[in-house]
Amino acid sequence: MKEDFLHYLWKFKKFDTLNLKTFNGEKITIVSVGQYLQLAGPDFFNAHITIDNQKWAGNVEIHSKSSDWYIHHHEEDKSYENVILHVVWEHDTEIFRSDNTEVPVLVLKNYVEKANVENYQSLMAPKSWIFCEKELKEVSEFTFKNWQERLFFERLERKSTVIFDLLEQTNQDWEAVLFCLLAKNFGLNTNGDIFFKAVQTIPFAIIRKESFEVENLEALIFGAAGLLDSEKEDNYFKDLKFRYFYLIHKYQMEKNCSESVQFFKHRPDNFPTIRLSQLANLYHSQQNLFSKISTVKSLKNIYEVFNISAARYWLNHYQFDKESPKKMKTLSKSFIDLIVINTIIPLQFAYAKSQGKEILEDLISLLNEVASEKNAVIDKFNSFGIHSKNAFESQAMLQLKNEYCNKSRCLECAIGMELLKK
Known part of the structure; x- marks a missing residue:
């Protein structure tokens, strides 16, 4: 037992x-x-x-x-x-x-009582995905709603530990922390860690100083990510490379040896060249970004802040040396939604926590405006009749699967507890 x-x-x-x-x-x-x-x-x-x-x-x-x-x-x-x-x-x-x-x-x-043991054994019997998949719809709405809020809070607590660790590394510079988190978010799952490590090699004070010239920002970020390491005939590439070496000499930075960013299996709009150019343009167009991000409560206002595109060169390029049909490379609403979920909400939570403030209800209210995430975990819950109507609910369900179902913590889970009592 x-x-x-x-x-x-x-x-x-x-x-x-x-x-x-x-x-x-x-x-x-x-x-x-x-x-x-x-x-x-x-x-x-x-x-x-x-x-x-x-x-x-x-x-x-x-x-x-x-x-x-x-x-x-x-x-x-x-x-x-x-x-x-x-x-x-x-x-x-x-x-x-x-x-x-x-x-x-x-x-x-x-x-x-024998019934208690049988209930437990039934709950913990092997299933195809999670233990309670056949009984999930029997759980009361009251239990589900309250447990979702607790799961969401736990998820924010876990994410906030990364943020507080970054604060220690950046001498309590919230703007620098935001820059690192956004870089990771812009890289998605494939390039997120590479982008994150790359921008950490650039002191944020330099980003502040160079933010008025977007080409310098792009040169710094592209160079840190290893995208300027080769030789190309493209004049824009040559200009960025010249700027990069000038800037690392000016600020006495060491040349970064980055892991190779990945283009493979990405849609062109998610190519690292496009995403890093958009990141550079964000910091060119938005001064004091953290002060805006830390207080924003409306999804509409967030869309306005992130209404940016890649540099003009990328209108007809996805990679250096290769022209493509002309297309604006702006951030889609679905991509901004991911930024809200993975960067803005955790950052606001951590900042409020550092100030001794409680804003959980405000964060839930904001995520209620954001569409539910679409991934294999949420799709599977959908197949069991558990539908996430918004990002608050989908975030809670991801926490449930990753931290409770995957670890067989049924007896620490409100859903498992209710099913066991039944």
Whole structure:
């Protein structure tokens, strides 16, 4: 029997609490099950129980088998000295403290209804994608809505750790952090990490100084991404390359040795040349971008900020030396939506958190305006009848799949908990 199920049984008292006895026949009364820590050390902290009229306050440790105590080397850890009850599914050996007193044992399987075990086994039975795929539509709307908000908050918390790490690296420069996050976003899944690492080699103070001349910005960013390393006959390429070497000499920067950006399998509008030129033009056309991004609450206003295109040269090019039919290379609304989801929302959350402000409702309201993401995970939930109407819901479902379903954390999930009760 898995320990997470035993944690669930103990935490919510899903067993006969009126007739409990230790393995040695002593009567047990549970006053408080304790606090479920999910940290190193005993599973439940500061529990209160009575064993044969003797009151105890301390910790509770839970295992599938008693012998797991020694398998996990708890006898060597002083934090387990204060365990007042060892809750197990099967008792196969006695456990002693360092003073040779025996730790009382509760064999839980003797007090759990068969239906509870069968419900758990049914929920955790192998399925084609996730454990509860056939039961998902049985979950109440109230549970789903509240759990989605919690999932969204958890996702923002996880993303904010990256932002705070970047702040440390940039000497608390929010503008520099935004620049790095946008670069990663502009690179999408294929080139995102390469773009991110490339722009980190450019001190943002230089981006600020050179933002008034878009060709210099493009030269810096293209050069950092390794797009100017070859030799070409194209005059625009030669100009950017000249500017790049002039700028790294001017600012005494080291020439970056970037990984090769990927063109393969991209639609032309997502070629790294186009996306990096658009990024350069964004910082040319929008001064003090962070001050605008950190406070914007309307999707319409965001579309206005990101109403930019690639440089004029790219009107009839996707790559250097290769002309193509003339076409404006602007950012589509669907691409800006990805920026909202992956950069603007996490950044606003982290900034508000740093200021001690709570803006979760505002962020949910903004994402309610953004169309749901389209990917394999969301499509699969759709096939089970769980449809995401907007980006708030799709972000919550991605968190659910990645952090709960994939890790079999059903007993920490509100959906799994409700299904188990049924």
